[in-house]
Amino acid sequence: xxxxxxxxxxxxxxxxxxxxxxxxxxxxxxxxxxxxxxxxxxxxxxxxxxxxxxxxxxxxxxxxxxxxxxxxxxxxxxxxxxxxxxxxxxxxxxxxxxxxxxxxxxxxxxxxxxxxxxxxxxxxx
Numbered sequence: 001x002x003x004x005x006x007x008x009x010x011x012x013x014x015x016x017x018x019x020x021x022x023x024x025x026x027x028x029x030x031x032x033x034x035x036x037x038x039x040x041x042x043x044x045x046x047x048x049x050x051x052x053x054x055x056x057x058x059x060x061x062x063x064x065x066x067x068x069x070x071x072x073x074x075x076x077x078x079x080x081x082x083x084x085x086x087x088x089x090x091x092x093x094x095x096x097x098x099x100x101x102x103x104x105x106x107x108x109x110x111x112x113x114x115x116x117x118x119x120x121x122x123x124x125x
Contacts, residue, residue: 009119022097039093048107
């Protein structure tokens, strides 16, 4: 059993910043898991945002957030972060943390076994 708990969501103005955190717990969680962030806006499908593997710090981003968002992880604390800068109204969504029991995965949500409950991020203009 793996539990993921997100925090840090909220309301921010266009151009502002937010930092999301996700802490993993549970007997089966391993720091070698790939950790990712997804988001889902109203009426839209869940989409990949960023992911960080354990090996070699392999990191990937969706094109829509490259240069603005940064994913990082603290393996000692089983925590992954998403620093979001220069935010836009289209970043408004529920953001989900996810974990995959693999050393490296692609951007498909199907590859992730564990999910957090989500945290709302709203960017106002």
